[in-house]
Amino acid sequence: MTSSFHPPQRTLMGPGPSDVNPRILEAMSRPTIGHLDPLFVQMMDEMKGLLQYAFQTKNELTIPVSAPGSAGMETCFVNLVEPGDTVIICQNGVFGGRMKENVERCGATAIMVEDEWGTACDPAKLEAALKAHPEATTVAFVHAETSTGASTDVKTMCDLAHAHGCLTIVDAVTSLGGTELRVDDWGIDAIYSGTQKCLSCTPGLSPVSFSPAAVERIQNRKTKVQSWFLDLNLVMGYWGQGAKRAYHHTAPINALYALHEALVLLKEEGLENAWARHAKHHNALKAGLETLGLSFIVPEADRLPQLNSVSIPDGVDDAQVRGILLNDYNLEIGAGLGVMAGKVWRIGLMGYACRKDNVLTCVSALGEVLGRVGVDVDAKKAMAATLSAYGE
Amino acid sequence: MTSSFHPPQRTLMGPGPSDVNPRILEAMSRPTIGHLDPLFVQMMDEMKGLLQYAFQTKNELTIPVSAPGSAGMETCFVNLVEPGDTVIICQNGVFGGRMKENVERCGATAIMVEDEWGTACDPAKLEAALKAHPEATTVAFVHAETSTGASTDVKTMCDLAHAHGCLTIVDAVTSLGGTELRVDDWGIDAIYSGTQKCLSCTPGLSPVSFSPAAVERIQNRKTKVQSWFLDLNLVMGYWGQGAKRAYHHTAPINALYALHEALVLLKEEGLENAWARHAKHHNALKAGLETLGLSFIVPEADRLPQLNSVSIPDGVDDAQVRGILLNDYNLEIGAGLGVMAGKVWRIGLMGYACRKDNVLTCVSALGEVLGRVGVDVDAKKAMAATLSAYGE
Numbered sequence: 001m002t003s004s005f006h007p008p009q010r011t012l013m014g015p016g017p018s019d020v021n022p023r024i025l026e027a028m029s030r031p032t033i034g035h036l037d038p039l040f041v042q043m044m045d046e047m048k049g050l051l052q053y054a055f056q057t058k059n060e061l062t063i064p065v066s067a068p069g070s071a072g073m074e075t076c077f078v079n080l081v082e083p084g085d086t087v088i089i090c091q092n093g094v095f096g097g098r099m100k101e102n103v104e105r106c107g108a109t110a111i112m113v114e115d116e117w118g119t120a121c122d123p124a125k126l127e128a129a130l131k132a133h134p135e136a137t138t139v140a141f142v143h144a145e146t147s148t149g150a151s152t153d154v155k156t157m158c159d160l161a162h163a164h165g166c167l168t169i170v171d172a173v174t175s176l177g178g179t180e181l182r183v184d185d186w187g188i189d190a191i192y193s194g195t196q197k198c199l200s201c202t203p204g205l206s207p208v209s210f211s212p213a214a215v216e217r218i219q220n221r222k223t224k225v226q227s228w229f230l231d232l233n234l235v236m237g238y239w240g241q242g243a244k245r246a247y248h249h250t251a252p253i254n255a256l257y258a259l260h261e262a263l264v265l266l267k268e269e270g271l272e273n274a275w276a277r278h279a280k281h282h283n284a285l286k287a288g289l290e291t292l293g294l295s296f297i298v299p300e301a302d303r304l305p306q307l308n309s310v311s312i313p314d315g316v317d318d319a320q321v322r323g324i325l326l327n328d329y330n331l332e333i334g335a336g337l338g339v340m341a342g343k344v345w346r347i348g349l350m351g352y353a354c355r356k357d358n359v360l361t362c363v364s365a366l367g368e369v370l371g372r373v374g375v376d377v378d379a380k381k382a383m384a385a386t387l388s389a390y391g392e
Numbered sequence: 393m394t395s396s397f398h399p400p401q402r403t404l405m406g407p408g409p410s411d412v413n414p415r416i417l418e419a420m421s422r423p424t425i426g427h428l429d430p431l432f433v434q435m436m437d438e439m440k441g442l443l444q445y446a447f448q449t450k451n452e453l454t455i456p457v458s459a460p461g462s463a464g465m466e467t468c469f470v471n472l473v474e475p476g477d478t479v480i481i482c483q484n485g486v487f488g489g490r491m492k493e494n495v496e497r498c499g500a501t502a503i504m505v506e507d508e509w510g511t512a513c514d515p516a517k518l519e520a521a522l523k524a525h526p527e528a529t530t531v532a533f534v535h536a537e538t539s540t541g542a543s544t545d546v547k548t549m550c551d552l553a554h555a556h557g558c559l560t561i562v563d564a565v566t567s568l569g570g571t572e573l574r575v576d577d578w579g580i581d582a583i584y585s586g587t588q589k590c591l592s593c594t595p596g597l598s599p600v601s602f603s604p605a606a607v608e609r610i611q612n613r614k615t616k617v618q619s620w621f622l623d624l625n626l627v628m629g630y631w632g633q634g635a636k637r638a639y640h641h642t643a644p645i646n647a648l649y650a651l652h653e654a655l656v657l658l659k660e661e662g663l664e665n666a667w668a669r670h671a672k673h674h675n676a677l678k679a680g681l682e683t684l685g686l687s688f689i690v691p692e693a694d695r696l697p698q699l700n701s702v703s704i705p706d707g708v709d710d711a712q713v714r715g716i717l718l719n720d721y722n723l724e725i726g727a728g729l730g731v732m733a734g735k736v737w738r739i740g741l742m743g744y745a746c747r748k749d750n751v752l753t754c755v756s757a758l759g760e761v762l763g764r765v766g767v768d769v770d771a772k773k774a775m776a777a778t779l780s781a782y783g784e
Binding site for chain 2 (some may be wrong): 001002003004005006007008009010012014016017019020023025026027028029030031032033034035037038039040043046049050066067068069070071073074098101102104105106194196202203204224225226227228229247248249250251252253254255257258260261263264267268326332337
C-alpha cells in the first residue's frame, strides 16, 4: 500500500521554489479555521496591510490570488483586457511569451516588442511601439525575468506607457522581496508575484495589487471577465473592507497562514534590509562562480541578485551536473528554460535561501562537481574569492 | 508591528473546510522540494493512483488542479466547452448557478433545467431537455449540492446524457470520500472535487478526472482553451507519464504533500468504510437534531449524510446562534447560502470531522444554545436519542 511521503531536506537554489523559512512551515500546520471565521477575516485584513508594505503601495485592492503565479498573471490579463483590445508586450524571456498567450486567449491583439534574452527591456523600443499603436490600452512586461535573471527599469517603462494613455501590467514574481520594487512610485497599475521566491514561502499563492485606475477599468468593463474564478469584481466581495464578506471560493486557509507569516518575517527584517541582503550574497556568489570560470549571461547593469544565470562550460553535461548536486549534496540548482535549455544554469538566491552558508555550499559543491566531470577548475581559489567578498 | 497569526482550535462542522486530520497538517509542514525533483515526480505518480482509487476510475487524466474547487469547476468547463456550444445544466442549488456562469463565460449557451432547492435533479426533466436540444454537447450537474445537502442519481443522469450523445460534467466537491461515487461505473466524463470536505484536507486544491472521451474532445478543440493556467493540454505535460515533465506552473508543493497524506489515510481506512462511517454518524446526528425539533429540508431518500441542512426554528436569530456556538464552543456550523440564507443551518459531518465526539458535541451544544435563546427544547432527550442511535 502507498505510504506517507517523506521528502528529503534539500537546499533550494533554483529559480523557485526556494528554501522556506521553518517558521513559515510551522505556521502552515496550524489548525484550519473557516474562511468566514471572524478571526480569519481579521487575518485577511492584516495580510492586505502586509502586502501593501511589501509592494510599497497604498492600493486598496492588494490581495493574494488563491493559486500560483501563473494564475496571478492571468488575473491581471483577464480583468484588464477585453476582446478587441491591443496590448503591447515587451518580451525578453519566457514569461513575456506567456503574457502573449494570455492576451490572445482574451481575444485581444498582442503587439510584441522583442529584446534579446538576458538583457533588459528597451524603453526606446516600447516608445516606438506606443507611437505605432495609438490604439493600445495596456503595456505589459516582466520586472525580473525568471528565465534569464535580467531586470528591467520599471519606472521608465511605466512613465512611457502612461504618457500614451496605457495602463501597465508588471510581472514581479521573482522581484518581490528580493530587489527594489515600488508599485506606487513607479506607476504600476497591475502587478502579480509568487510566494515561492524571495518571500521564502511555499508555492501556491500569487500576491497581486491594482491601482485605482486599474480598478476603475475592471469595474467598467463592457464584457464579463472570462474567468469566474479570477473575476476581481467577485473576488473583491470576499477580500473587501469590513466584517461582511461574501463567499466566493473557499480560501486556501493554511497556505494563507504561511503567506501571512512570510510577510511578518519580511516586515521584521525590513524591506530595504532584505534587498541589501540579496545584493550582498549575490556579490559573494558572483565572486565564487566567476573564479570557477562560469560567466554571467546578463550584463552587470541589468543583473538580478536573486537569479544568477551562468553559461554551462563547453562539453559539460547539464543534467549530469545537476543530478550529482541533487543526489550527493541535496542541492538543487535550476536548468535553463526555453531557448536557454541546456545552455545555462539558473542559481537562485531567494529569500530564506539567500544566506552565507548556502553561497559557500553552492560554490564548494559546484567546484568539486565540475572538477569531477573533468572541467579544469580551481575550487580552492573560488572559495577564497567568495570568502574575500564577505570581507574574510 | 503585526505579529504571527495563531488561530484557535475550532471544530469545523460547516459546509467545509472541515476538520483536518493532524497527520495531514504535519505532512503539509514537511520540507519543500522542487516541483521537478525526481522524488516529487514520483509522489505525483503515486498521487494519481490514489486519486484514481478515490474516484473509482481508471482515467489516466486524474490529477489535482493547483487551486480550489471553483477552479476545478472552471477547468472542466473551459476545457470541454467551446464558443457556440450548448450545455444543459440541471440546477438544484447554488452550484448549478455557478456552472451557468462558467458556461456563459465560455461563449456557450446554458440551457437551465431547474429543480427545487433541496431536492435531487429530476432525470425526466433532463430527458425532456435533451430531446428539446439535440444540439447540446454536454450535460452538467452537481452530485452532492453543498448548498442544500441533496444528492442526485448520477448514473441515471449520465446514461441519459450519453444516450443523447453528450458528455457529462459532475460536481463532486462534497461527495468525494463521503458517499458512494464511482466515476467509471456511472459514466462520468469530467468530475471535480475539493480537498477540504470529506478528504479531511486543507482547502486549496481540486482533484479532477477526465474520461478518454473527454480527453479526446480536449485534444481536438477548434479553439484554444481560454485559460492558459487551466488548459489541460498544457497541464498534461507536467502531470503526464514518465520521468520527463514539462514545466507549466509551479505546483503548490506542500499543499500536495497534504493531499497525498489525505489520500493515503482514505486508502488506509478503505473507501467503503469511509462511506459507511459517514452514514453511521449522520444517523446519530439526525436522531439528535430531530429530537431537538430541527427538521431536515431534504427528503430522506435524497439526503447526503455529510451535509445536514435543517430549518432554523421560527423566531431564532441565525447569526446569534452561530456566533454563540463559535465563541462559547469553538464550534462552527454553516449558514444558509443563496435563497436559503437565514432559513437553514448546514451542519457538516465530513471526513475527519465525521466522528462520534463531534456529533455529541454538536447535539449537546445546539441543545444548550437553543434553550438559551428561548427555544423550548429537551436537550437531555436529544442526547439520549443520539446515544441510542449509536446503540448505547
